[in-house]
Amino acid sequence: MAPTEDAARIISEVSAKNIDDCVRVSSFTHELEESIRGHIHEELTSWLFFRKLAADCSRANIALHGFALYVYLPSNTSGLAGQHRVDVFADDDSLWERSAIESLADAHWLEKYLQRGGRCKPTDIEAPKIEFSDNPVEPVGPVREALAVEKRILEDLERLMALANKVGNYSLAAMLDKRFLCKQTRHVKDLADLLQQVVRVSKQPGLGIFHLDRELRCHDGCLPWGKSNDPEMIDCALQSICTTLGKEEKLLGNC
Ligand SMILES: [Fe+2]
Numbered sequence: 001m002a003p004t005e006d007a008a009r010i011i012s013e014v015s016a017k018n019i020d021d022c023v024r025v026s027s028f029t030h031e032l033e034e035s036i037r038g039h040i041h042e043e044l045t046s047w048l049f050f051r052k053l054a055a056d057c058s059r060a061n062i063a064l065h066g067f068a069l070y071v072y073l074p075s076n077t078s079g080l081a082g083q084h085r086v087d088v089f090a091d092d093d094s095l096w097e098r099s100a101i102e103s104l105a106d107a108h109w110l111e112k113y114l115q116r117g118g119r120c121k122p123t124d125i126e127a128p129k130i131e132f133s134d135n136p137v138e139p140v141g142p143v144r145e146a147l148a149v150e151k152r153i154l155e156d157l158e159r160l161m162a163l164a165n166k167v168g169n170y171s172l173a174a175m176l177d178k179r180f181l182c183k184q185t186r187h188v189k190d191l192a193d194l195l196q197q198v199v200r201v202s203k204q205p206g207l208g209i210f211h212l213d214r215e216l217r218c219h220d221g222c223l224p225w226g227k228s229n230d231p232e233m234i235d236c237a238l239q240s241i242c243t244t245l246g247k248e249e250k251l252l253g254n255c
Pocket of ligand 1: 102183187
């Protein structure tokens with residue numbers, strides 16, 4: 001066959017193919033695709049929920065500016081996930097705004113993953129029913145609800161991870177482990193600690209929440225207990241101790 005005829009045959013063959021099928025690996029099953037879409041829906045629902053809390057906390061009647069300074073601590077050792085957090089969040093985002101941005105970013109990431117042979121099929125997002133009470137300002141209900149939302153995301157991620165492993169889609173499983181699960185586990189614990197603090201201070205209406213709000217402001221926007229919830233920070237601390245001990249041994253050796 002002449003070279004031009006050969007080229008024409010190849011072009012004709014490829015033109016007739018569904019390129020999505022060429023991209024799609026066999027472990028990217030329809031069940032997995034549906035579960036990814038389900039998790040995107042979960043993240044977008046959470047995004048709207050956190051947006052609503054952010055809007056409520058910005059009202060003059062509530063004005064919880066200490067909460068507005070909250071940041072997720074960037075971790076030196078969490079690779080892309082840590083880098084991503086630093087890049088995405090601006091300094092003036094609030095606790096809830098950061099949570100909302102993170103949910104949106106995660107939904108976006110999974111939407112990109114779907115494009116490896118799958119399809120994006122958005123579904124209706126239910127409006128959040130939460131209302132941050134302002135008379136009196138009552139943060140326990142909203143923080144408890146936020147904890148439930150973070151936990152729901154974590155449990156859905158675990159289901160997705162289990163399915164990815166079951167069907168042998170190890171690339172998704174690895175990324176879920178690296179990018180999503182570690183930080184999400186920490187978010188649940190961070191919010192559980194915040195809930196405990198909020199419950200404790202709410203026993204003195206008004207004054208207690210004022211002090212917690214001020215404590216959050218005094219820590220430059222970081223949850224004061226945030227570091228102790230990140231196992232990777234323990235690794236960093238150990239590494240730092242070992243480095244210091246190594247330097248001291250070297251100095252002693254030189255004496
Ligand atoms: Fe989260």
